[in-house]
Amino acid sequence: MSINNKKVVVVGGSSGIGYATAAMAKKNGADVVIASRPGQRLESAAKALGIKAVAADVTSDEAVENLFRETGPVDHVVVTAAVLRTGPIKTLAIADAKATMESKFWGAWRVARFSTINAGGSLTIVSGFLSVRPRAGSAIVGAANGALESLVKALAIELAPVRVNAVSPGMIDTPIRAAMAEDARRALLKQLADALPVKRVGLADDIALPIIGFMENGFATGSVLFLDGGGSIA
Numbered sequence: 001m002s003i004n005n006k007k008v009v010v011v012g013g014s015s016g017i018g019y020a021t022a023a024m025a026k027k028n029g030a031d032v033v034i035a036s037r038p039g040q041r042l043e044s045a046a047k048a049l050g051i052k053a054v055a056a057d058v059t060s061d062e063a064v065e066n067l068f069r070e071t072g073p074v075d076h077v078v079v080t081a082a083v084l085r086t087g088p089i090k091t092l093a094i095a096d097a098k099a100t101m102e103s104k105f106w107g108a109w110r111v112a113r114f115s116t117i118n119a120g121g122s123l124t125i126v127s128g129f130l131s132v133r134p135r136a137g138s139a140i141v142g143a144a145n146g147a148l149e150s151l152v153k154a155l156a157i158e159l160a161p162v163r164v165n166a167v168s169p170g171m172i173d174t175p176i177r178a179a180m181a182e183d184a185r186r187a188l189l190k191q192l193a194d195a196l197p198v199k200r201v202g203l204a205d206d207i208a209l210p211i212i213g214f215m216e217n218g219f220a221t222g223s224v225l226f227l228d229g230g231g232s233i234a
């Protein structure tokens, strides 16, 4: 099933995996809309891609409802939006743990709640490797990812014939780590790359590719694809 002329909304499309997905969908002929929080980042991304942007903060019920009121029914929706606050359970403020869930889990829930997806279309949620390869200090993110991976299976039943899937990336080099000092970021990515069978970390396009695949593959629903350069077996 080609996505040529299909309407695609990428929530989190201003950066990283979402941006790469929007660019790839556009290249494949789709009519693409990106959404993220209001601001310059969203506007610059839309300009660079030559597509429409709608400002929508996924932590707001009203904003997500407005987004899909504005787009109307669509064929494919992708959710990559998230800002994660992490730390050890004994020191991470409860408010920060809740903010992570609010953004990553409830954000995706709101998108599923308020979007209208045409029959045979798809919803793809990006989760992440911490659901199956937990790390000390990131329990809240692993929990959010695990919840999303369960959610897509339930929604694949409930929203059928709309198809619902998740892509769970390993370590991907995106602006998500922009707050780190550049030297430390490079050192971390090199260390992680050396430990992987593929000897590199992922690129945003590595994850955009299977997201487009989930849109195009009419047999895919209730699936969680772990794509991690072999991280889960290393």
Ligand SMILES: NC(=O)c1ccc[n+]([C@@H]2O[C@H](COP(=O)([O-])OP(=O)(O)OC[C@H]3O[C@@H](n4cnc5c(N)ncnc54)[C@H](OP(=O)(O)O)[C@@H]3O)[C@@H](O)[C@H]2O)c1
Binding pocket: 011, 012, 013, 014, 015, 016, 017, 018, 035, 036, 037, 038, 039, 041, 042, 056, 057, 058, 059, 080, 081, 082, 083, 084, 103, 104, 126, 127, 128, 129, 168, 169, 170, 171, 172, 173, 174, 175, 176, 177
């Ligand atoms: N990169 C990795 O190594 C990795 C690994 C595993 C899982 N993941 C997951 O993959 C997803 C995408 O990550 P990425 O690496 O592409 O990150 P990124 O480059 O930081 O992109 C995150 C996107 O989310 C948007 N966003 C953040 N908060 C939002 C909100 N409240 N409402 C609407 N949009 C919001 C941002 O746009 P604005 O700033 O314009 O709002 C941006 O477009 C995330 O869920 C992340 O947890 C990433």
